[in-house]
Amino acid sequence: MIDPIFLAEAAVNGILLGGVLALLALGLNLIFGVIDIVWIAYVDLVMLCMYLVYFLVQVYGWPVWAGGLAAVALGAALGIAVHLLIISPILGSAPINQLLATGGLLFFLQSFATFLWTTDHRSVRLSLPSYDLGGIFLPLTRVIPFAISILALVALYLFLTRTFVGTAIRAVSQDREAMGLMGANPHRIYLVTSAVGGLMAGLAGALLIFLYSVHPFFGGQLGPLTFMICVLGGLGNMVGAFVASFIMSEIISIAGVLWSTEMGYVIAFVVFIVMIFVRPGGILARRG
């Protein structure tokens, strides 16, 4: 029988991982909810931002915070670029074309990264102290990304609920034409949404580089999980995605201690498939 303290530690680790996953899932979900397009290449944008931090901090010796800010800026710029160059020209076309276009971007980014930086795994390791909380091992390298993620999500919440533009983003997701009648240019709202979504990818990248090593196929590591979380929470449902992030991270973390990380993913995917049948509209969808 496994020591309960290991289970408790796994649960805590699940929460810490869940915060960063929520950042990814909510960024993707925000874009989907408003523009109605799934950015298949979302986590590949994160990958580019991770490389940026790696090079700035590890190679050029920038301070960590400056590298992080640069990644956030790159993320926002990438979000704007993806919208203007790829999404905007195909907004009116069939959903399958939109999926294929962002899917194509995924392969482009993977190949581009392989070409430039080879398939080597690169990482930035920080030596930060760890705390022992009644037998539970709490490394600051995980606690800090978690705290920053939660702060960012609170900021996102305040942005979406308290500001004119944020409220307009939610309104456009419900009725684009009516929001045009309010005097908002829907294309501008889309651009702001893509910038915010990209910014969150940048921040996620800035945090993930301290937890995982980056390589051109990093998108394949967290991408499917991110989509699963969005679908599990109900596509476009922000609260649902937030809750689903922690459900998934807990499953992976606890199953990882009981069996293995791979088994954790297997169980997470099984839970996902079952939930698709049981609650196709997402865990928080209203029945009927």
Next chain:
Amino acid sequence: MSLLELTGVTAGYGHFTALWDVGLRVERGEAVAVVGPNGAGKTTLLRVISGVLPVRAGTLTFDGAALAGRPAHEVVAHGVAHVPEGRRLFPTLTVADNLKMGAYLGRARKHYAETLARVYALFPVLAERRTQRAGSLSGGEQQMLAIGRALMSRPRLILLDEPSMGLAPVMVLRLFDLIRRVREEGYTILVVEQNVRQVLKLVDRAYLLEVGRIKMEGRAAELNDQDFVRKAYVGL
């Protein structure tokens, strides 16, 4: 110069032409109705004026500015607020947030608090329900919210599309009373309605629209006779 003037306006969807050579004007401070049977093109007419649907031919001027070909969000900036068919509220947003979106434009945003107080004074029920989701309101309250949201942009012309649609008869009477009060506040109104008898009591002038063409025009008092009403209802 009229506040709103349409000459020779033709518009439609795909290969279908819904409006043919429509001429119409609204003077400052006036209330004008467009009545006609189902499918006559009344909603299309309002959608063309507010820029949701493009004009194919003809001119559309508002206060001297040519609006034909301008997108909806620019038309609002000129001072035209459209209360669309079926209200088109943001159902999961609160009543207060819906009103806030009405004041999205920079010009309206500056006077947000002041306009909000006016709208709440006009529709006290909206103030009571300000934290509720718009989707949870009754039909009549939703229509009030849709009108209040339009007022938030501080418009010079309000386009009302079938305000009485789907409401209980008692509510219809109350709503027309409220629209009358909006009128008395000095707003210029162009309203499209199926409820011909009620709307003719509200407006100064009316147009009869049939299969996309203006068939008749006149002062509301003159038009409010049996023959006209029959025509509007059944299109005979």
